[in-house]
Amino acid sequence: MSRLAAAPALLLLLAAPLAAQTRHDTSAPIDFGADHIELQDRANRAVLSGNVKVRQGEMTLTAQRMTVAYTGQVINGNPQVSRLDAAGGVTVTRPDQTARSQFAVYDLNRRVITMLGSVRLTQGGNTINGGRLTINLDTGRAIIDGSSVAGGGSGSAGNVTQAPNGRVTGTFSVPKRN
Template identity: 75%
Template sequence: MRLIPSSVLLMLSAVAATGVSAQRAHNSNAPIDFGADHIELQDKANRAVLSGGVSVKQADMTLNSARMTVAYTGEVVGGNPQVSRLDASGGVTVRRPDQTAKSQYAIYDLNRRVITMLGAVTLTQGGNTVNGGRLTMNLDTGRAVIDGSSVRGSGGATASGGTVTQTGGRVTGTFSVPKRN
C-alpha cells in the first residue's frame, strides 16, 4: 500500500467537500424515494430488486443505476420497511450538490452512512476530477477517500451483478488552478 502525501489528501478533501463546507453532512435519516421500470419484491429474503432506469433520491443526493438491490431489516416503522443497504450496478451515478461520482458498482450502507463505489470511479467537483478504482464517501463527515485499486492486495470484490478484479492502479486527476493576474 502506497502512502499518499498529506497535501494530496487535503486536495482530495477539497474535491470531496459537499456544497460550501467540507463539514456539511448528508441527511441520511431523510426518506428514500425511488423509481424504476420494474420492481421485484422478495419479502422472505427481506429485499427488493429494482431494474431499468433506477433512480433513488434521499434529501439532496440522487443515485442512478441500471439495477439495484434494496435490503431491509424486516422491521416496519410507521408502515414502512427499514432499509439497511442499497447495492447498485450498471452505470452508477451519485449526485450531491456541486459533486458527481460515477462507477460500475456502488454500495450504500445506511447504518454506517457510507457509500462505497467500485470500478472505474470518477469524482468531479467544479473543475476538479479524480479517478481511481474505489471511492469511499462518509456521508456524515463529507470525507471521501479514493484508492488506485478497487481491492487491497490480490483477488476481487463482489458487488451486485458482477465482480471487480482490478488489483493495481493509481489515483489520477486534474485540479483546477485559480486565475492569477
C-alpha cells in the same frame, strides 16, 4: 523542499475541496423509481431494474439495477431499509459533486457509500479517478484509492475494473491569477 517531496502535501491541499460537503440527511425518506420492481418479502429485499433512480435529501443515486435490503422491522407502516446495492452505470450526485462507478453499496446503518470499479469523482474543475471510493455521509469525507475488488466472482462485484496500475490519477483546476 524538493518538488517531489512537496507533491504529497500539495495533493492533500488540492484534494480538500473534493471532500468538503455539507452533512447529508441520512434519515430523510428514500424515494425511488424504476422500470421494474420485484418484491421478495421472504428475503426482505426488493430488486429494482431499468433506469433506477433513488433520491434521499439532496443526494441522487442512479443505476441500471439495484437491490434494496430491509430489516423485518416496520415503523409507521414502512419497512426499514438497511442497504442499497447498485450495479451498472452507477452515478451518485450530491450538491456540487458527482461520482461514477460500475458498482456501489450504500450502507444506511453506517451512513457510508462505497463505490467500486472505474471510479471518477468530479467537483467543479477537479477530477479524481481510482478503483474504489468511500464517502462518509456524516463527515463528507471522501477517500479514493487505486485498489478494487478482484473480478471474476459470482457476486455483485464480479468483473470490476481496477484503476490503471492500481493508482489514483486526476486533474485539479488552478485559479486564474493576474
